[in-house]
Each structure stands twice: as structure tokens, then as C-alpha cells.
Amino acid sequence: MLYRTAGQFKTSYKADHALFPVRQDAVLLWIIVFLAVVVFPLTASEFTFQALLIPVLIYSLAALGLNILTGYAGQLSLGTAAFMGVGAYATYKLITIFPEMNLLAAILLSGFFSAAVGAAFGLPSLRIKGFYLAIATLAAQFFLVWLFEKWAWLYNYNASGAIQVPNIDFFGIRVAGPTAKSIVQYYFVLGVVALMTALSINLTRGRIGRIWKAVRDMDIAAELVGINLMKAKLLAFAVSSYICGVAGALFVFLWRGAAEPNLFDIPLSFRILFIAIIGGLGSVMGNFLGALLIVALPVVINTIPDALGLDIGAAPLEHINTMIVGGLIIFFLIVEPLGLARLWQIIREKFIIWPFPH
Amino acid sequence: MIKLTRMAAMATVLAVGTAMYSPAAFAQDSIYVPNLSYRTGPFAATGIPLMNGQRDYVMMLNARDGGVGGVKLDYDECETGYSTEKGVECYEKTKDKAVVTQPWSTGITLQVLPKTNVDKIPILAPGYGFSPMADGKIFQWAFNPPAGYWDAASMILEYLSGGDMASLKGKKIAFLHLDHPYGKEPIPLFEAMAKKYGFTFLPIPVGLKEMQNQSAQWLQIRRERPDNVIMWGWGAMNAGAITEAVKTKYPMDKFIGIWWSGSDDDMLTVGEAGKGYKSISWSQPQPDSQAMADIKKYVIDAGNSLVENPDVDTKKVFYQRGIVISMILVEGIKAAQEHFGVKAVNAEQVRWGLENLDMNAETLAALGATGMVPPFKTSCGNHTGHSGAWMLEWDGAKFVPVSDLLQADQSAIEPLIEQKAKEYAEANAPWPVNNDCKE
Numbered sequence: 001m002l003y004r005t006a007g008q009f010k011t012s013y014k015a016d017h018a019l020f021p022v023r024q025d026a027v028l029l030w031i032i033v034f035l036a037v038v039v040f041p042l043t044a045s046e047f048t049f050q051a052l053l054i055p056v057l058i059y060s061l062a063a064l065g066l067n068i069l070t071g072y073a074g075q076l077s078l079g080t081a082a083f084m085g086v087g088a089y090a091t092y093k094l095i096t097i098f099p100e101m102n103l104l105a106a107i108l109l110s111g112f113f114s115a116a117v118g119a120a121f122g123l124p125s126l127r128i129k130g131f132y133l134a135i136a137t138l139a140a141q142f143f144l145v146w147l148f149e150k151w152a153w154l155y156n157y158n159a160s161g162a163i164q165v166p167n168i169d170f171f172g173i174r175v176a177g178p179t180a181k182s183i184v185q186y187y188f189v190l191g192v193v194a195l196m197t198a199l200s201i202n203l204t205r206g207r208i209g210r211i212w213k214a215v216r217d218m219d220i221a222a223e224l225v226g227i228n229l230m231k232a233k234l235l236a237f238a239v240s241s242y243i244c245g246v247a248g249a250l251f252v253f254l255w256r257g258a259a260e261p262n263l264f265d266i267p268l269s270f271r272i273l274f275i276a277i278i279g280g281l282g283s284v285m286g287n288f289l290g291a292l293l294i295v296a297l298p299v300v301i302n303t304i305p306d307a308l309g310l311d312i313g314a315a316p317l318e319h320i321n322t323m324i325v326g327g328l329i330i331f332f333l334i335v336e337p338l339g340l341a342r343l344w345q346i347i348r349e350k351f352i353i354w355p356f357p358h
Numbered sequence: 359m360i361k362l363t364r365m366a367a368m369a370t371v372l373a374v375g376t377a378m379y380s381p382a383a384f385a386q387d388s389i390y391v392p393n394l395s396y397r398t399g400p401f402a403a404t405g406i407p408l409m410n411g412q413r414d415y416v417m418m419l420n421a422r423d424g425g426v427g428g429v430k431l432d433y434d435e436c437e438t439g440y441s442t443e444k445g446v447e448c449y450e451k452t453k454d455k456a457v458v459t460q461p462w463s464t465g466i467t468l469q470v471l472p473k474t475n476v477d478k479i480p481i482l483a484p485g486y487g488f489s490p491m492a493d494g495k496i497f498q499w500a501f502n503p504p505a506g507y508w509d510a511a512s513m514i515l516e517y518l519s520g521g522d523m524a525s526l527k528g529k530k531i532a533f534l535h536l537d538h539p540y541g542k543e544p545i546p547l548f549e550a551m552a553k554k555y556g557f558t559f560l561p562i563p564v565g566l567k568e569m570q571n572q573s574a575q576w577l578q579i580r581r582e583r584p585d586n587v588i589m590w591g592w593g594a595m596n597a598g599a600i601t602e603a604v605k606t607k608y609p610m611d612k613f614i615g616i617w618w619s620g621s622d623d624d625m626l627t628v629g630e631a632g633k634g635y636k637s638i639s640w641s642q643p644q645p646d647s648q649a650m651a652d653i654k655k656y657v658i659d660a661g662n663s664l665v666e667n668p669d670v671d672t673k674k675v676f677y678q679r680g681i682v683i684s685m686i687l688v689e690g691i692k693a694a695q696e697h698f699g700v701k702a703v704n705a706e707q708v709r710w711g712l713e714n715l716d717m718n719a720e721t722l723a724a725l726g727a728t729g730m731v732p733p734f735k736t737s738c739g740n741h742t743g744h745s746g747a748w749m750l751e752w753d754g755a756k757f758v759p760v761s762d763l764l765q766a767d768q769s770a771i772e773p774l775i776e777q778k779a780k781e782y783a784e785a786n787a788p789w790p791v792n793n794d795c796k797e
Contacts, residue, residue, distance in 0.1 A: 047450040149537060149565075159546050159778070160488070160539035162468055166785055178472030178786065256446070258469050260539055262566050263442065299447060313664075314435035315397035 003351035019201070022352075036190060041183050049182035050255075051299045056291045057186075057193045058250050063275040063287035064200055065243030070273075071281035072204055073236035074216025075125050079118075079137035080244055080272045082144035085264030086114040087245025088252040089154050092163045095253075096156055103168050103175055107192065107249040111242040117144070118241020125233045129219075141266055148261035162260040165253050176253045185254045192250060196243055201284050203239065212236055213282075278329055280339025289340035293332070298325050388425070388432040389691060389702055391416065392452040393460045399439030401593035404621055404676065405462075409435065410665050411680020412460075414657045415649075419688065421656040426688055427695040429702050440593075442466050449473070457708040458482050458687060464540040467500075474499035475790055480709040482690075484683045485617055485640055489543055492742035492771075493779035494713060495792045501712045503686055504734040504745030505640045505766070507590075507616070508774065511544040512766035514614050514638050515551055517749050518586055523767075527556040532584035534575060534591065534599060537563035541590045544616075547774060554770070560584060569595040576602045589615040596624040600632055610634035610752075617641070620750055620757060622674040630754045640747040641679040641731050642759055645672070648726025649681065675750070675757050682731045689715055689725075713738050717745075732763050738795035744768060 003024050010016045020026040040053055066080045090110035094101055121140040125133050148154060155163045167177030174180045175188050203209055211232045214222040223229050252259045271294065279290025301321045305312045312320070336343040350357070393412060396405040416433040425431050436448035445466030449459055459474070459481050461467045467487040474481055481500045483491070489508045491500040505513075519526045533548060535541030545561060552559035560582060562575050572595075579587060587608065591599055596619045603613055611634035620637025644650065650672065658668045665671045672678075694703040694711030703711070715736045722728050734745035749761035783789040 046453075050450045051447045159542060160464075160468065161537075161542050162465075162539050164468070164472075164785060167788065179476055179788075256443075256469065257472065260442075260465060260468075262538065265566075303451070314395055314437035318398050318437040318439065 003348065003354070005352055025348075041186060044183075044186075046182055049186050052296050053186055054182070054189055054255050056288075056296050057189050058247055058255055059272065059275055059295045060288045060291040061193045061196055061250065062244055062247035062272045063279060063290055064197065064284060065240045065245075065247055066272050067276045067279075067281060067283070067287055068200060068204065068212075068243065069236050069240035070276060071283065071286075072209060072216060073212040073233065073240075074219075075122070075233060075236060076130060076134040077137040077240070078134050078266070078269050078273070079121060079140035079144070081248075081264040081266065081268035082141045083114050083118050083241040083244040084248025084251060084268070085144055085148055085261070086117045086241075087111055087248035088259060088264070089148060089163065090114065090245070091249040091253060092165075093154065095166070095168065099166075103170050103253065104188075104192070107246055107253070110249050111245040114245025114248070115238040115242040118244070119234050119238040122234055122237030122241075125237065126230055138266075141269055145261055145265050148264065160260075162258055163252065164258045165256075168253070176257075178257060189250055189254050192246065196246060197284060200243065204284065208235065216282075274329070278332060278339055280341030283339065283341035285344070286339050286341030289344065293328065293340065294325070297328070298322075301325070387702065388430040389457055390432045390434065390452075390455040391458055391460075391687065391691075392434045392436055392448070392456050394438045394445050394448045394452075394462050394466060395435040396438050396440040396462060397435075398437060399441065401440040403623055404593055404596075404618070405440070407621070407623070407671065407674055407676035408680040408683070410663065410671075411677040411682075412684045413680075414653050414663050414665070415681045415684035416688070417657045417662050418649075418653045421660065421662070422652055426691050427701055429695075431688070431691075438462070438466065442469055446470065453477050453479055457691070457703060457705045458712075460683075460687075461487070464488065464538070464543070468539060471497070471500055472786055478709075479705045480712055482683075482687055482712065484686055485679075486540070488782075489547075490775050490779040490782060492740060492744075492775050494737070494739050494741035495795045496779040496783050496789070497741060498790065498792045499709060501736070501741045503712075503715065503736055503741070503743040504717070504731055505747055506742050506744075506771075507543040508547045508771045509742070509744055509766035510616055510638050510747065511547045511588075512551070512771060513747055513764040514588055514616075515548075515555075516764055516767065517636075517638070517761060518614070519555075523555050528558075529585040530558040530560060530582065532560045532562055532579055532582060532587045534562045534564060534572075534579070534587055534589045536569070536590060536592055536595055537565045538592075540592060544590060546778070547771065550770060550774065564591070564595055564599075569593065570598045572598050572602045575599075576606045576608070579608065580606055586612045586614065589613070589619050591615065591619045596621065597627055600624055600628055600635065603635075604628050604631045611636070614638065614749075617679075617747070621676050622756065623676075625752045625757075632752050633754045635752045636760070637675075637750050637752075637757065638747050638764070639675065639679075639750050639757075640745055641675065641682045642729055642748055642750070643673055643675055643678040643757070644727070644729050645678075647728065647730060649685075649730070650678075650726075652726065653681070673756070678730060682727070685725060685727060685731075686715065686717070687712075689717060689721070712736065713741065715743065717743075738792065744771075 005022050008023055044053060062084055069075050069077050087110045090113040091106050094106040124136040155161060165176050167179055168175060173184055175184055211227050214227055215232050219229055275290035275294050278293060280286030298321050301324055395409045397409060413433060416431050419425060420430055436452055438444040438448055440463055442465040445461060446469050449470050459470060459479050461470050461481060461483060464487060467483050483502045487502045489506040491497045491502045492506055548559050562578055564572055564575055589599055610632060613635050615637040617639045620639055625632045657663045690708055690711035691703060693714050694707040698707050713736055718733045732745040734743035736743045746763045746765040748759045748763060750757040751760040
């Protein structure tokens with residue numbers, strides 16, 4: 001009913017290849033954009049901004065970076081957090097060396113450092129595959145975190161070994177640092193995430209995306225049809241790390257405000273891998289759905305007993321929370337092993353043919 | 359399909375229900391004191407006794423006196439699992455109603471510190487956090503009474519020298535620390551002291567992943583043969599270091615830990631073998647004090663405590679330290695109530711209270727807490743109080759004091775505090791500074 005596609009005729013190839021061939025999808029997107037740009041910022045409290053909206057966006061972006069590498073190009077990586085760290089530390093150095101530099105420029109530039117590091121650690125992918133490659137990227141994870149700890153120049157010889165975000169203005173508006181307003185930070189993050197998402201969508205459905213998918217599905221066959229595997233794989237590592245680097249810079253500068261090296265340790269990598277897997281590998285939308293489940297849901301569950309007036313101790317609540325989220329993850333993976341994005345696709349198809357299933 | 363619809367309907371009902379239910383208007387007859395607790399995660403073993411102590415003291419006041427100055431204290435915990443991310447989430451969640459933030463980790467303190475200026479909530483970080491917080495002119499909203507990490511470092515050196523710092527000349531002191539902002543805190547002071555008094559200072563970092571297996575570090579200690587080992591450890595690192603020291607037969611009486619490395623539970627695993635191990639501490643268990651008797655009467659016997667084994671656990675150093683921490687907070691609230699003549703004080707008033715704490719011997723006696731913490735006093739320029747501390751020694755079954763009250767060498771600490779506080783303010787410019795404070 002809502003999703004009836006009858007009467008939507010396509011008269012040109014362009015219309016047939018549009019991002020949303022079904023009109024309702026485009027409407028849905030506009031509703032989401034309207035929510036994100038107008039409704040949420042107007043209604044959100046400080047807590048909602050800092051614990052839900054901003055982190056969900058940043059985690060989605062990081063998962064998107066990983067998804068390009070793992071979901072589209074089929075190269076398993078466990079080094080996501082380290083590549084995020086490269087982005088964060090690069091932004092920090094750029095901002096402290098050139099204090100007058102525009103923050104957006106610094107964040108976008110820092111992605112290139114991350115991309116270079118990512119491509120370097122992607123070199124083993126030319127010879128090894130699958131779990132063996134995951135171990136090679138694990139080396140990046142350990143090495144880079146060790147470097148963040150030991151190379152004091154990176155954190156400007158700060159005694160505590162942590163980096164702290166100074167107050168930064170962006171065209172006269174305070175965007176980073178303790179005095180920045182959450183709503184400003186939210187719009188900044190939203191802008192960058194939207195830009196990166198649009199780029200990734202177009203990248204993955206174009207020529208390069210098809211090359212990556214070919215490599216993912218069977219690299220020997222891809223090579224036989226004339227795809228240069230080295231170029232394809234290294235490009236996937238570079239693009240993926242670029243996005244992760246930008247996500248890492250946002251993570252520290254627009255959200256956390258300070259970071260110690262072990263923040264970028266393996267638990268963060270796993271968290272992002274879970275988001276990508278539960279959201280759906282090889283999907284852009286899945287990252288956002290996954291981040292909602294992994295990042296936002298526990299926060300929401302934590303506030304329920306208070307809202308209902310139940311008195312549960314903090315520690316039991318934390319345990320219950322972990323159990324609920326864990327249970328949901330298993331539930332969703334049983335219902336749809338290909339992730340939340342695929343689940344949504346099935347629901348959508350059902351809506352399209354409803355009420356007359358075959 | 360029907361199933362899906364039903365599920366969706368249920369989800370909607372739930373969502374609407376939660377949204378409709380707005381939390382009851384916050385009654386002004388209580389003071390909200392949240393605690394960012396960590397009863398879960400890798401540091402839970404040290405967190406639980408501290409949180410229990412903090413909680414039981416507040417429960418006791420509520421049961422015995424009906425709160426503070428006639429206002430109930432609404433003690434609440436927000437679980438962080440010692441994770442910085444969750445800590446910031448908890449801070450955001452509690453800050454609207456809270457009169458204080460108790461961040462409980464150096465990482466969370468560092469994150470929250472710049473925000474408190476904007477949100478106008480005092481941070482209370484007793485004996486931890488960022489040492490330069492002592493400079494109240496720059497860190498107007500942060501408090502780390504009764505003593506900071508640099509005080510501890512100075513007092514440990516003083517104890518080792520037996521009062522004559524010149525005797526440290528030519529000695530070699532190893533510094534086994536967690537490779538984390540917390541563990542690195544005292545290094546600037548140790549380095550300055552090493553230069554001044556001519557001893558060799560040897561930092562040995564323990565990574566977060568190596569906490570439980572420190573064989574490499576202890577191999578280095580065996581090779582270097584330091585005269586003393588000073589430890590800045592936390593959580594699993596303490597037990598790891600102590601077992602390793604026992605295994606490598608390092609003389610225990612040469613081994614001194616910070617106050618967070620002096621938990622009874624870490625020592626009980628080695629028992630007799632740990633005899634002689636020392637820990638500097640600004641708190642001391644006083645199981646026979648009036649405060650403890652009241653807690654037993656009003657909280658533990660009434661069945662309102664979370665302590666599992668009251669006869670043993672309430673005598674431990676960390677539990678009683680938790681009590682002292684709540685005591686400091688409550689005294690700050692009391693001072694604010696008296697000064698402003700308001701019962702339900704707000705965060706700004708509590709800030710004033712914490713800045714004007716006077717925990718002298720009479721106050722402590724009136725609280726029934728003589729000897730639990732040394733007397734100290736804070737002021738607008740001094741947010742730490744520099745109470746001094748005792749050296750406690752493990753006698754095989756419990757910690758016993760083996761020194762008189764030690765005092766830190768403030769002439770070495772003050773310039774460092776001033777310098778580091780200034781650096782922090784400059785790095786975070788524009789940073790508001792309290793220029794009215796003439797001290």
C-alpha cells in the first residue's frame with residue numbers, strides 16, 4: 001500500500017539507474033534528512049547530542065570505512081581503530097603546528113595520512129587472504145597503538161601522554177573544545193558524515209565499486225578479466241583508511257575532546273567490526289543501522305528503568321544491558337545473517353507486494 | 359507479516375510509553391550526589407569496596423540524621439566499568455541535577471575537566487586525577503583533596519630517605535607504573551627530585567595488556583638491582599606486580615606502592631609472603647571509630663549494605679577510604695549549607711563548600727572519624743589541602759601504620775603545580791581564571 005510501485009514508469013536509462021528507482025525510498029530519505037537536520041537538533045538535549053546523535057554518526061562513518069574494505073573489497077581487517085588513531089593524531093599535529101588552519105581542512109587532510117598508513121599495511125593483502133590477512137592487519141593495530149604511546153612528539157610531550165583538543169573556531173563559530181556547543185558539533189559531524197556517505201555511495205556503485213566486488217567474489221576470476229588486483233586492493237585499503245581516519249579525527253575533535261593511546265586499541269576495532277557485520281557487509285545503510293543497535297541501544301536501555309521509576313542498581317543494570325544487547329545481536333543474526341540492511345530490504349520487498357504475496 | 363506488524367505495534371507502544379512518562383519533577387527536598395561507579399569490568403575488584411564505602415556512609419547519614427542539615431542525600435550510581443566513553447555518557451546524564459561529579463578515573467577526569475567550567479559542576483577526585491588541579495585559581499571547579507600524586511611521590515621519597523633527602527644520593531629507584539595518564543602523573547616530580555638529590559630514577563612502564571604478566575619488567579628489575587621499587591599500579595596490575603615480586607624474591611620491604619596499590623584484596627593472594635610491602639595512604643582503617651559503629655548499626659545491621667562479608671570487608675583500607683571520600687563531600691555540602699543558609703544547595707554552592715573545607719581535629723572527632731584521614735584545609739588557591747599521609751605496611755594479614763604523619767615537600771611541588779596548571783590553561787585558551795583569589 002505505502003510501497004506500491006505501480007504507476008511509476010521509467011522512460012529513460014537515467015531514471016532506471018537513479019539512486020532511488022522507487023519513489024517511496026526517496027521520500028523516506030527526505031524524511032530522514034528532515035529528522036536529522038531539523039527535528040533532532042531542535043528537540044535534543046545535551047545528553048542526547050553527546051550520548052546518542054554524535055556518536056552514532058561517527059561510529060557509522062568508521063564502520064562505513066571498514067565496510068568498504070571488508071564488505072565491498074572482501075579484505076578482512078582488524079586494524080580499524082588504529083587507522084582512526086592515525087587520523088586523530090594527524091589532525092592534532094596539524095592543528096597544533098598550524099593553529100590558524102581550518103578544522104575541516106585539517107580533518108580532510110589527516111585522512112590522507114591515514115590512507116597512506118592503511119595502504120602500507122595493506123601490502124600483505126597482495127599475497128595473503130582471509131584470516132591470514134586479518135592477522136597482518138592486527139599487526140597494524142598493535143604497532144600503531146604502541147607508536148601513539150611511545151612517540152612523544154605525537155602528543156606534544158604532554159606529561160599525561162594524552163591529547164587534548166584546544167578551542168577551535170570554524171568561520172567564527174566555536175566547533176571544537178570544551179566551550180563548543182553540542183548543536184554546532186552535531187551539524188559539523190552531520191555535514192562531514194553526509195559528504196563521506198554520498199561519496200562512498202557513488203564510489204561503490206560505480207566502476208571502482210564493481211572492481212572491488214569482483215575482487216571480493218573471486219579474485220582469480222577478477223584477474224582473468226583484466227582487473228589489476230594490486231591497484232584494486234591497495235585502493236580499497238587507502239579509501240577505507242581515509243574514511244576511518246576522518247572518522248577518528250571527528251571521534252576525538254568533535255566528540256571526545258581528549259584521547260589517550262589505548263582508546264584506539266583493539267576493543268574499538270572489534271566494536272566497529274560488529275557494527276559493520278550486524279549492519280550488513282557490503283551495504284552503506286547497514287552501517288547506520290548497526291551503529292544504532294550497538295551504540296545507541298545500550299544508552300537507551302540504560303535510561304529506561306529511571307524513566308519507569310524502577311530502582312535497579314547501576315551494576316545489575318549494566319549486566320542486564322549487556323545481556324539484552326548480546327541477545328538482540330544473536331537474534332538479528334539468526335533472523336537475518338546478512339545483517340540489518342538485508343532485513344530492511346526484505347521488509348521493504350514485502351511491503352511492495354503487499355497485500356498480494358505470491 | 360502479522361508477526362511483524364504485532365512486533366512493530368509493540369515497539370511503538372513501548373516507545374510512546376517511555377516518551378510519555380516524563381520523570382517526576384525533581385523535588386527540592388534532596389541533594390543529588392551521583393557517583394560514576396565501576397562495579398564491573400577489569401577494575402571492579404578495586405572499585406567495589408570503594409563504592410561500598412561511599413554508599414554506606416551516605417546511607418548511614420540518611421538513616422541516622424535524615425541526611426545533611428535536614429535534607430536527604432539522593433545517592434545514585436552510574437556504571438562506567440572504568441571506561442572513559444561510558445564515563446562521559448554518565449557525566450552528561452547526571453549533570454543537570456547533580457551537585458558534584460565524582461569521575462573515578464584519571465581518563466574521565468581529563469575529559470570532564472574542561473567541561474566543568476561551562477557546566478558549572480565541581481569535580482571531586484579525592485587522591486586521584488590531575489595533580490595540577492591543586493591550583494584552585496586555574497582549576498576553579500576541580501578538587502583533589504586531601505593529597506595529590508605529587509604529594510605522594512614526595513612523601514615516599516622522604517620516607518625512603520628517613521628524613522634526610524641527601525641520603526638518597528647515588529641510590530637507584532625504579533618506578534614501576536601503568537603506562538597510562540595515571541601512571542605517568544608523578545614522573546615530572548620524580549625527575550625533578552632525582553636531579554636535585556642525585557639519585558637515579560628508572561621508569562619501568564607496564565602496558566595495559568601486560569598488567570597480569572609482568573615477567574619482562576621484573577626481569578629488568580632483577581638486572582638493574584634498584585635500591586627501591588615504587589609502584590603506581592591499578593586494578594590487576596597491583597596483584598600482578600606483587601605476585602611477580604614474590605616469585606622473583608624481591609625484598610618486600612624495599613617495595614612501596616601508591617595509595618591505590620594498597621588494597622587488602624591484592625595482598626591476600628600472597629598473604630605472609632607479602633609481609634613488609636608498604637603503601638603510602640592518606641586514609642587509615644579505624645574499625646573501632648564511632649563512624650564505623652554507626653554504619654554497622656544503621657546500614658549493615660539493617661541489611662541495606664551491599665558489602666558481602668561485613669565482618670571482614672568493612673575493616674579493609676579501601677572500604678574505609680570510600681567512607682572518607684563521602685565524608686569529604688558531605689562536609690563540603692555542610693559548609694555550603696551553613697554559608698548560604700540554604701538547605702538544598704546547588705552545584706555552585708557546593709563548589710564554595712569544597713573550597714572552604716576545614717577538616718580539623720575537632721571536626722573529625724565530631725564525625726567520629728579521628729585518625730581515618732589527617733586534618734586538612736582547602737582554600738580558593740589550594741584545592742588539594744596537602745594533608746600528608748601515613749606509610750602503611752602489610753603484616754601478612756592486614757595493613758598497619760609504620761610511620762608518623764609524613765608531609766610532602768611543598769617547595770618542590772608548588773612551582774611544578776603552577777607551571778603545569780599554566781600550561782594547561784594556555785593550551786586550552788581562553789580558560790577562565792579566578793583572579794579574585796589572593797593567595
